[in-house]
Amino acid sequence: MAAGQNEISGTAPPMAPTDAWAAANPGSKSLTQRARRVLPGGVTHDVRRAVPFPVAVARAEGSHKWDLDGHELVCYVMGHGALLLGHSAQPVVAAVRQQATQAFHPGASHELECEWAELVVDLVPSAELVRFTASGTEASLLALRLARAATGRERIVKLAGHFHGWHDQVSFGTDPPFRGPDTAGVPGVLGQVVTVVPADAQALADALGGGDVAAVILEPSGAAWGTVPLPAGLLATVRELTRAAGTILVFDEVVSGFRWSPGGVQAVAGVTPDLTALGKILAGGMPGGGVTGRADLLGHLSRAGDDPLRVAHPGTHNAHPLSAAAGIAALSECRSGEPQRRADRLAAALRAGLTSVLAEAGVPGRAYGESSTFHLLIGHAGEPEQASLETLKAGGMSPELSAELHTGMLLEGVHLFHGSGFVSAAHTERDVELTVAAFAATLARLPAGLLP
Numbered sequence: 027m028a029a030g031q032n033e034i035s036g037t038a039p040p041m042a043p044t045d046a047w048a049a050a051n052p053g054s055k056s057l058t059q060r061a062r063r064v065l066p067g068g069v070t071h072d073v074r075r076a077v078p079f080p081v082a083v084a085r086a087e088g089s090h091k092w093d094l095d096g097h098e099l100v101c102y103v104m105g106h107g108a109l110l111l112g113h114s115a116q117p118v119v120a121a122v123r124q125q126a127t128q129a130f131h132p133g134a135s136h137e138l139e140c141e142w143a144e145l146v147v148d149l150v151p152s153a154e155l156v157r158f159t160a161s162g163t164e165a166s167l168l169a170l171r172l173a174r175a176a177t178g179r180e181r182i183v184k185l186a187g188h189f190h191g192w193h194d195q196v197s198f199g200t201d202p203p204f205r206g207p208d209t210a211g212v213p214g215v216l217g218q219v220v221t222v223v224p225a226d227a228q229a230l231a232d233a234l235g236g237g238d239v240a241a242v243i244l245e246p247s248g249a250a251w252g253t254v255p256l257p258a259g260l261l262a263t264v265r266e267l268t269r270a271a272g273t274i275l276v277f278d279e280v281v282s283g284f285r286w287s288p289g290g291v292q293a294v295a296g297v298t299p300d301l302t303a304l305g306k307i308l309a310g311g312m313p314g315g316g317v318t319g320r321a322d323l324l325g326h327l328s329r330a331g332d333d334p335l336r337v338a339h340p341g342t343h344n345a346h347p348l349s350a351a352a353g354i355a356a357l358s359e360c361r362s363g364e365p366q367r368r369a370d371r372l373a374a375a376l377r378a379g380l381t382s383v384l385a386e387a388g389v390p391g392r393a394y395g396e397s398s399t400f401h402l403l404i405g406h407a408g409e410p411e412q413a414s415l416e417t418l419k420a421g422g423m424s425p426e427l428s429a430e431l432h433t434g435m436l437l438e439g440v441h442l443f444h445g446s447g448f449v450s451a452a453h454t455e456r457d458v459e460l461t462v463a464a465f466a467a468t469l470a471r472l473p474a475g476l477l478p
């Protein structure tokens with residue numbers, strides 16, 4: 027059982043969760059202070075910035091992890107969605123161990139990369155050929171390069187709020203105000219070729235009307251793994267529109283791939299993209315990504331060196347043997363669909379439980395989501411589809427509420443991925459019960475005035 031840090035929660039201590047959690051976590055605090063001397067902001071991923079400071083984890087197994095101060099936490103971050111089978115899943119650990127004794131990096135072709143690609147081709151409906159990359163970001167970058175090479179066009183259309191990694195060409199319109207760029211340091215010229223449109227059929231039709239768009243890239247789950255659901259039928263419409271415009275349709279299934287089903291969203295929706303970017307579960311929790319799709323498009327990678335349509339793609343860690351070993355082990359487990367069904371079932375129970383807690387507390391809102399994910403939406407009574415992109419991305423929460431909720435849940439032994447989470451096949455009914463109880467206790471101790 028996860029050990030709550032809030033032994034006195036029943037007595038409603040006056041301390042706000044952020045203060046109580048800070049007091050109970052001197053180990054995470056002192057590591058943050060040390061890290062700030064050598065790591066910008068003390069973190070290595072933007073998403074780990076947290077108030078009052080990030081939680082530091084010593085060890086993880088199954089659905090749980092243990093922080094530096096010895097607290098046991100039910101984990102819903104799950105390797106940023108990479109761990110559908112849970113932390114340190116035995117078949118994955120065994121495969122990585124075995125490969126580590128064979129060869130870390132032979133700097134040569136190897137059998138595992140072939141077996142890994144065969145699994146992808148077997149599972150993903152659109153997959154004819156696969157090129158492995160070192161991350162999901164690199165996968166979306168390569169997919170766009172292939173689309174430009176194949177069409178001879180430059181323009182890219184992306185949907186507002188959708189995330190495709192941190193490379194320059196997709197760093198537009200992901201965060202409020204949903205135009206772009208999202209970051210300093212992006213060349214201004216890219217703003218002329220990347221168009222951000224809302225997720226609606228008319229906007230897409232307008233953007234494609236000039237016949238000059240190389241690719242439309244989108245998360246087929248809806249932005250941020252379904253935080254912002256897509257309008258019904260949009261995937262089929264965008265498929266028709268892109269086909270008619272001679273534009274390459276890229277599904278970014280870095281999160282949804284192998285999670286929504288063994289074949290990703292595309293297998294469930296029955297809509298086949300031209301290219302698919304993969305990552306996370308693909309590599310079983312090790313670093314990795316890949317582009318798959320039509321053989322004629324991937325074929326640009328194997329054109330002769332002097333062919334002007336050849337797409338170059340080196341990369342020291344492409345199809346790294348340890349990632350390949352972990353990926354093969356994970357995909358072999360996932361191909362039956364059973365881990366997904368188990369995780370989906372638990373996530374549905376969790377969403378229902380969290381929604382009931384809000385109702386019982388008289389707080390408008392719900393937990394929603396598809397597959398084995400959940401997202402909190404607080405302060406909004408209607409369906410998520412009726413809320414704005416800004417509201418959904420923030421979970422309806424002010425930054426203060428978000429911080430207090432996050433640390434409140436940590437105090438109760440639950441690590442949320444901000445207002446969302448990934449459920450794995452290693453989670454249990456007991457984890458769900460614990461999380462629902464933790465949510466009720468956390469709501470009860472939030473400082474007055476934070477909840478709507």
Ligand SMILES: Cc1ncc(COP(=O)(O)O)c(C=O)c1O
Nearest residue numbers: 161162163189190191280281305
């Ligand atoms: C939909 C989506 N695409 C691409 C990426 C980038 O993948 P990576 O972090 O492996 O570069 C992410 C990462 O979270 C993602 O969620």
